[in-house]
Amino acid sequence: MTMFAERLARTRAAMDELGVDALLLSVGPDLPWLSGYEAMPLERLTMLVVPRGGDATLVVPRLEAPRVVERPDVFALRTWEETDDPIAVVAGLVGAGTEVAIGDRTWARFVVDLQAALPSARWRRGSEVVGPLRMAKDAAEVEALRAAAAAADRVAAQLHDGGIPLVGRTEADVSADIGRRLVDEGHHKVNFAIVAAGEHAASPHHEAGSRVIRAGEVVLCDFGGTMHAPDGVGYCSDITRCVWTGGAEPPAEVAEVYGVLHDAQRAACAAATVGTPCEDVDAAARTPIAGAGWGDEFIHRTGHGIGIEEHEDPYVVAGNRTPLAAGHAFSVEPGIYVDGRWGFRLEDIVVATDAGPEELNRADHRLVVVDA
Ligand code: ZN
Ligand code: ZN
Ligand code: ZN
Numbered sequence: 104m105t106m107f108a109e110r111l112a113r114t115r116a117a118m119d120e121l122g123v124d125a126l127l128l129s130v131g132p133d134l135p136w137l138s139g140y141e142a143m144p145l146e147r148l149t150m151l152v153v154p155r156g157g158d159a160t161l162v163v164p165r166l167e168a169p170r171v172v173e174r175p176d177v178f179a180l181r182t183w184e185e186t187d188d189p190i191a192v193v194a195g196l197v198g199a200g201t202e203v204a205i206g207d208r209t210w211a212r213f214v215v216d217l218q219a220a221l222p223s224a225r226w227r228r229g230s231e232v233v234g235p236l237r238m239a240k241d242a243a244e245v246e247a248l249r250a251a252a253a254a255a256d257r258v259a260a261q262l263h264d265g266g267i268p269l270v271g272r273t274e275a276d277v278s279a280d281i282g283r284r285l286v287d288e289g290h291h292k293v294n295f296a297i298v299a300a301g302e303h304a305a306s307p308h309h310e311a312g313s314r315v316i317r318a319g320e321v322v323l324c325d326f327g328g329t330m331h332a333p334d335g336v337g338y339c340s341d342i343t344r345c346v347w348t349g350g351a352e353p354p355a356e357v358a359e360v361y362g363v364l365h366d367a368q369r370a371a372c373a374a375a376t377v378g379t380p381c382e383d384v385d386a387a388a389r390t391p392i393a394g395a396g397w398g399d400e401f402i403h404r405t406g407h408g409i410g411i412e413e414h415e416d417p418y419v420v421a422g423n424r425t426p427l428a429a430g431h432a433f434s435v436e437p438g439i440y441v442d443g444r445w446g447f448r449l450e451d452i453v454v455a456t457d458a459g460p461e462e463l464n465r466a467d468h469r470l471v472v473v474d475a
Pocket of ligand 1: 308
């Protein structure tokens, strides 16, 4: 069985269990996960129709058909012409089904029209069916995440060895430079490249701007992109490293704070074993940071799941009792942020496996002093 056929079989089993008669997937990450095809976010409807019993059909505008890699073991292709009504096509394929699950990202205009065309259907979120399946990555997905993380690590290494000039350049310049390097290292596209110098590093999602980087300050770099797996589906990277500019060691206070963060992040990565609730991984990072007196300065959750989406389930946050399972992939990224002064964050992607946590990012975890 091919990888996509295997995912379809698991999806059908989930539909059986939940009593879902038809699953409808349009734009968003569920469709490429299940079919290898990513829908254009267009006013023209693309929709995979999976009836519980019957064969799946991918409904696409005719002009998009050349982009479709046909997978007869997963879906039949049904193209529609400019003068056809795709809502009627989809409604016809759903037939008499009463329980319909529809992808969470589907445009409201199509949901509204489908509800009118299928007045007796009951509707629920597609994520109820596909979410738990997508959360546990299969071997091909873990391999894709590994490749993306390795590419991001190579850019982090360039940052660490002084290959990316910092002092005298603006944050925005360095951000664009990091983006180019992500692409050079194999990413298909750049999703973000946060570059935050000095006091700006206290804002976790700081937007790189015109601030010129000086010697003797922290530069926080958090970057990631999407890299295509061999089957064409994109998987994300996401890494944060901080460096100290100017070639001289940082002040003792900075070294001490970074040491607390470093040890907390290492402890949380080590805690990410199969069976451990997500919130315990959060606590493994938070407890030592709070113990050192910086609890109020760690102002966000410890991490987020990652895969086809940059942020997806499972979230590593207090209150999430979900136990980690083999294949769960997520970031571990505690931070300490002091307004007006500096901030530090350290982020790796980790996969829970039966042999223990697999850390996909291997770049140096220290606050590296750079001459650049
Ligand atoms: Zn973030
Ligand atoms: Zn990040
Ligand atoms: Zn992240």
